[in-house]
Amino acid sequence: MSAAVFPTEVLSPAPSVATRRAEATRWIAGLHDELTSFFGRLDGGGTFTEDRWERPGGGGGVARVMTDGVTFEKAGINRSAVMGELPELAARRLGGRGAAAGATHFFATGVSLVVHPRSPKVPTVHLNVRYFELTDEHGNLTDSWFGGGTDLTPFYPHVADGVTFHRALRDMADKHHARFYPDFKQWCDEYFVNVHRDNEARGIGGIFFDHLRPDEASHDLDHAGVQAFVSDVARVLRHAYEPIVERRRHEAFNEAEREFQLVRRGRYVEFNLVHDRGTIFGLQTNARVESVLMSLPPLAMWQYSPRYAPDSFEARLVRMLEPRDWITDATGE
Incomplete structure (x- = not known):
């Protein structure tokens, strides 16, 4: 398949591996x-500290x-651009169209955030977007795709x-495709569950997608169209999360509500350590442990x-x- 093109500058129709990866990283x-x-x-009022790693x-x-x-007890926002040879187990988990023979190499870049508010009246939010590609032992592109999503707890x-x-x-x-929200909502509802707790949901979902490839018949978007959608996912919290924070940040809460927040955070930890693909992939590919486990609450x-x-x-x-149609069912607790 053709290589992904990122419209930060004019590229040749078939950019080199180095050019393509540099554009994705920027x-x-x-x-x-x-x-x-x-x-x-x-x-x-809070400030972020920055830590660079190799x-x-x-x-x-x-x-x-x-x-x-002031509002957030812990907020982590990470980006990475990593590459290397894939261990066999990690390659199987990815589900990509890998090299037919020989070693499989990967390149992945993405940004991920998890924000844990102080108040139990304000939900935790998670978001990530990423670009992934596989090459064979000769450096030939065998697959590339986008993934990501956001969900509320x-x-x-x-x-x-x-x-x-x-x-x-x-x-x-x-704005991008009529099937994206219903399809990716269902994917999210099915993904963010603690299977070991009888499929108990981590939160109330959102959207989740993986292996979103340009020019597929299911959506008919080109490279620029897919990237535009993924960019909008990264920016959607201005409309999806900020109104909730402003609505709830000053509401009073009691000790019982704080204790329940900590209990539900425990379920969040269980999902991230047992089922989350990103956590498992990071630990299997020698990513920086502090960054992989950044999502855990304090x-x-x-x-x-x-x-x-x-x-x-x-x-x-x-x-x-329990999953519901949040667009039309706005009644009841």
Whole structure:
């Protein structure tokens, strides 16, 4: 298939491997800067510290972490551009169209964020976008694709917040293709679950996609069209998340609500360590551990077999995690 083209400058129809990767890396770096600025402003007083790192097998990244925030107890926004030879297990997990014979090499660049608010009335949010490619042992491109998504993890059953989040995602996605929101919402609902807890959802979903390739019959978008969609995913939190933060940041909360937030954070940790593809891929490819585990909250709790009264806010939150049509069903807790 043809190589991906990133419209930051005019490229030849068949850019070299180095040119293609440099363009992808600059694109991600620009999104990283935008997201850092956005969350710095949204927090209202905290600052990010920056940590640059290099990967022994090739490439590196930049981690930006806020731990002194006014609104956010911890906010991490990372970017990376890494390359190397894929271990067999990691290659199988990727699901890409790898080299037919010989060694399989990869290049991956992306930006990922996880933001854990102080208040249990404000949901945790996660977002990532990425570009991935595989080459054979001679450097010939065998596959390339985009992936990413964003999802919301509330700790209090505010249905209105789910409506705000999902309607913003729908409005953004519909500008690119009518099937993107419904298809990627379903993918998200099915992906972010703790299978070991009887498929309990991590949160109320959002959108999730992988192996999104240009010029496929399912969407008929070219390279620039796919990248434009992925760029809009990276920027959608201005409309999907900021209104929720502004709505909830000053609401009072009590100790029971804070404790439940920590319990639900524990479920978040379980998913990220047991099921998350990005975490598993990073650990299997010698990525920087601090960056891979950046998504974990500063505090979490595990209770033994908790039980909640049917009319409690905890029980209502658990019921709210069940997948629903957030666009049309805005009633009930």
